[in-house]
Amino acid sequence: MSTGVRRRMGVEERRQQLIGVALDLFSRRSPDEVSIDEIAAAAGISRPLVYHYFPGKMSLYEAALQRASEELKARFTEPHEGPLGVRLLHVMGRFFEHVDEHGPGFSALMRGGPAVGSTTTNALIDSVRQAAYDQMLAHLGLADAPPRLELVIRSWISLAESTALIWLDGRRIPRAELELQLVHDFAALVAVSAAQDEGMADVLRAMLKDEPADGPFAELVGRLSALGS
Amino acid sequence: MSTGVRRRMGVEERRQQLIGVALDLFSRRSPDEVSIDEIAAAAGISRPLVYHYFPGKMSLYEAALQRASEELKARFTEPHEGPLGVRLLHVMGRFFEHVDEHGPGFSALMRGGPAVGSTTTNALIDSVRQAAYDQMLAHLGLADAPPRLELVIRSWISLAESTALIWLDGRRIPRAELELQLVHDFAALVAVSAAQDEGMADVLRAMLKDEPADGPFAELVGRLSALGS
Numbered sequence: 001m002s003t004g005v006r007r008r009m010g011v012e013e014r015r016q017q018l019i020g021v022a023l024d025l026f027s028r029r030s031p032d033e034v035s036i037d038e039i040a041a042a043a044g045i046s047r048p049l050v051y052h053y054f055p056g057k058m059s060l061y062e063a064a065l066q067r068a069s070e071e072l073k074a075r076f077t078e079p080h081e082g083p084l085g086v087r088l089l090h091v092m093g094r095f096f097e098h099v100d101e102h103g104p105g106f107s108a109l110m111r112g113g114p115a116v117g118s119t120t121t122n123a124l125i126d127s128v129r130q131a132a133y134d135q136m137l138a139h140l141g142l143a144d145a146p147p148r149l150e151l152v153i154r155s156w157i158s159l160a161e162s163t164a165l166i167w168l169d170g171r172r173i174p175r176a177e178l179e180l181q182l183v184h185d186f187a188a189l190v191a192v193s194a195a196q197d198e199g200m201a202d203v204l205r206a207m208l209k210d211e212p213a214d215g216p217f218a219e220l221v222g223r224l225s226a227l228g229s
Numbered sequence: 230m231s232t233g234v235r236r237r238m239g240v241e242e243r244r245q246q247l248i249g250v251a252l253d254l255f256s257r258r259s260p261d262e263v264s265i266d267e268i269a270a271a272a273g274i275s276r277p278l279v280y281h282y283f284p285g286k287m288s289l290y291e292a293a294l295q296r297a298s299e300e301l302k303a304r305f306t307e308p309h310e311g312p313l314g315v316r317l318l319h320v321m322g323r324f325f326e327h328v329d330e331h332g333p334g335f336s337a338l339m340r341g342g343p344a345v346g347s348t349t350t351n352a353l354i355d356s357v358r359q360a361a362y363d364q365m366l367a368h369l370g371l372a373d374a375p376p377r378l379e380l381v382i383r384s385w386i387s388l389a390e391s392t393a394l395i396w397l398d399g400r401r402i403p404r405a406e407l408e409l410q411l412v413h414d415f416a417a418l419v420a421v422s423a424a425q426d427e428g429m430a431d432v433l434r435a436m437l438k439d440e441p442a443d444g445p446f447a448e449l450v451g452r453l454s455a456l457g458s
Contacts, residue, residue: 162387195452223424
């Protein structure tokens, strides 16, 4: 029975603590630049003890990435209430919040530096993209998407990723502007596809049917009309 | 002096032949699945002779990727004549032609499989993206772009990449439709940004000023107007 002031952690508790410390370090700098020594120091334990829980930096990096992925997926969850444009705007806000908190780590991961790009990290990135895709389908009230809608949703998700990456590189545009822009972009990409395909025109009409006059979609139409006049 | 029927190749000629053979194989299947033995057989030389020119599969892969990058960059070149929408449509046609010819290799590369993702391959991908960006700026008649325009151009380039990747996965949408869609997408993304920013509104006006009534941009506006009625 321990009587010391510093309680000894259980195995799982210690693992979780290390993951949290590592995620914090991997988020604030490029993972290439973070050493095991630094992680050990930040966790207040010895270097050999880190290796007792994780065989190497890569496995600790993957565990940290797994946690970040779960956190990001949780941020995609949005109640199925109210207009679609407003829901998307909420999700974009939480997406940029995540990107903001994990900036350098997010950039390094998505740019595929030497410490990343393993089969495991690629599978984690894909699982986040799939979660985003599934959420979009659910908000559109669809169980499955025809090829053109699938392409629009998946390519818009990649547009959101690249927009966030470019934003991180200097933060020269206010975050809130880009969150709204991505909501507008989604409507615009659906509209472009709807101009060529009748099935997509139905999707666009269904999307806009319940949008209020003061929602983000109506705002875009209003601003574009003003530009044309 | 050689008197044989099969002329012996010079060093550089042999290197270039090997790169061509390797690029062909790396294009038609995922690079992970292509062996040095296969490349040697296709080139009609022995395995040790391949190693004489390239220290390993990775260096041959990188040389093949370098050639594919140069070929793709050359396809971006389009005369600065006629309406912007038509120019972009030509470039999109040649981009999809390239993607079509190198399908499995392009997918493997852009999805970041285990045989790729090195610092060299990432630098090659970035150089192609930069060439695409520089061409877009030149066609817009600009030496430099303000942050919002840079973001729109770079994120549209990533949209073109993801659209091509999704198209390759089953080819369920006619290629020509997606080439036109990406031209429309560019105008739409500029318009969305123009709805929020006066500088971007100027870019949009300049872009549309010389567009003919039967060009791709006017076609989009016509189709969208028809949808709304």
